[in-house]
Amino acid sequence: xxxxxxxxxxxxxxxxxxxxxxxxxxxxxxxxxxxxxxxxxxxxxxxxxxxxxxxxxxxxxxxxxxxxxxxxxxxxxxxxxxxxxxxxxxxxxxxxxxxxxxxxxxxxxxxxxxxxxxxxxxxxxxxxxxxxxxxxxxxxxxxxxxxxxxxxxxxxxxxxxxxxxxxxxxxxxxxxxxxxxxxxxxxxxxxxxxxxxxxxxxxxxxxxxxxxxxxxxxxxxxxxxxxxxxxxxxxxxxxxxxxxxxxxxxxxxxxxx
Amino acid sequence: xxxxxxxxxxxxxxxxxxxxxxxxxxxxxxxxxxxxxxxxxxxxxxxxxxxxxxxxxxxxxxxxxxxxxxxxxxxxxxxxxxxxxxxxxxxxxxxxxxxxxxxxxxxxxxxx
Numbered sequence: 001x002x003x004x005x006x007x008x009x010x011x012x013x014x015x016x017x018x019x020x021x022x023x024x025x026x027x028x029x030x031x032x033x034x035x036x037x038x039x040x041x042x043x044x045x046x047x048x049x050x051x052x053x054x055x056x057x058x059x060x061x062x063x064x065x066x067x068x069x070x071x072x073x074x075x076x077x078x079x080x081x082x083x084x085x086x087x088x089x090x091x092x093x094x095x096x097x098x099x100x101x102x103x104x105x106x107x108x109x110x111x112x113x114x115x116x117x118x119x120x121x122x123x124x125x126x127x128x129x130x131x132x133x134x135x136x137x138x139x140x141x142x143x144x145x146x147x148x149x150x151x152x153x154x155x156x157x158x159x160x161x162x163x164x165x166x167x168x169x170x171x172x173x174x175x176x177x178x179x180x181x182x183x184x185x186x187x188x189x190x191x192x193x194x195x196x197x198x199x200x201x202x203x204x205x206x207x208x209x210x211x212x213x214x215x216x217x218x219x220x221x222x223x224x225x226x227x228x229x230x231x232x233x234x235x236x237x238x239x240x241x242x243x244x245x246x247x248x249x250x251x252x253x254x255x256x257x
Numbered sequence: 258x259x260x261x262x263x264x265x266x267x268x269x270x271x272x273x274x275x276x277x278x279x280x281x282x283x284x285x286x287x288x289x290x291x292x293x294x295x296x297x298x299x300x301x302x303x304x305x306x307x308x309x310x311x312x313x314x315x316x317x318x319x320x321x322x323x324x325x326x327x328x329x330x331x332x333x334x335x336x337x338x339x340x341x342x343x344x345x346x347x348x349x350x351x352x353x354x355x356x357x358x359x360x361x362x363x364x365x366x367x368x369x
Binding site: 005021022024025026027028029030031032033035053056057059061062 | 282283284287299300301304305308309320323326327328330331332333
């Protein structure tokens with residue numbers, strides 16, 4: 001049977017203030033007493049009496065170090081270390097400076113590298129296959145000039161898939177800030193203006209692992225379809241579940257201007 | 258330092274250590290004292306006296322006798338020293354000689 005134990009903090013308190021001469025023996029006595037009381041009076045009373053006993057021992061005779069006690073003195077030991085270290089450094093100022101300065105510089109560099117790398121790897125965590133998604137860009141260099149940009153020729157995806165079988169999926173996005181559109185849901189007399197609008201290849205939904213609330217990532221395979229965010233869908237159709245229609249996206253594509 | 262003066266409680270503790278002979282440790286002494294005197298005694302008081310008596314040279318101690326009920330902790334076992342036995346004997350002699358000096362009348366007067 002596992003024995004109950006008195007409150008751990010009380011034991012710790014006792015060990016903390018009591019000198020080594022008494023600590024072990026008295027704690028043993030009190031545990032023996034505790035065990036006896038626990039079976040006679042119950043755990044709560046035994047705990048209370050244990051704490052009371054600990055408090056009773058807060059007296060000079062139990063606290064003061066005795067001559068027979070262990071002479072370990074870590075405080076003096078460490079203060080001696082610091083003192084001798086300081087003195088030897090004061091004697092050798094140049095070398096101490098180089099050592100301490102170099103160490104500080106190294107530590108600082110380490111921390112900067114750590115911060116940089118942490119920043120570098122913090123992007124695109126959202127994508128499960130993030131390490132397999134790439135964006136193509138152009139890089140142009142000539143002596144004295146260089147530039148890079150992300151526009152690529154329109155036929156590129158087809159060429160890529162044909163020439164490089166390793167490429168599983170490829171999609172283009174045509175996104176310009178000035179791509180403003182007017183949206184009108186069926187039954188609504190008014191057009192609404194939208195400007196966060198892009199044209200894209202259907203596979204973009206798969207590649208970017210866009211979570212679909214309704215429908216699936218094949219949504220763009222048909223002509224005249226549009227995918228919108230949940231909040232936009234609510235704005236245009238209200239907070240309803242469009243399951244039952246072929247797709248909520250189908251409903252609005254004809255309204256698209 | 259209070260010198261060699263022996264207090265009443267200290268004397269009882271010293272005697273108990275003698276009674277328990279080979280198994281005189283804090284809690285055992287407390288149990289024996291409570292049984293003998295009928296008093297309610299605090300464990301800290303016992304240890305306080307033991308420490309003081311050891312300082313005065315009437316007791317010596319060693320560690321030993323760990324057991325499961327004590328969480329595996331050892332006891333501090335006390336034994337009388339020669340000085341301890343001597344001071345007990347002196348105390349007893351002093352009492353005896355003083356007892357003898359009390360006239361019989363005094364006892365009778367108290368009863369009457």
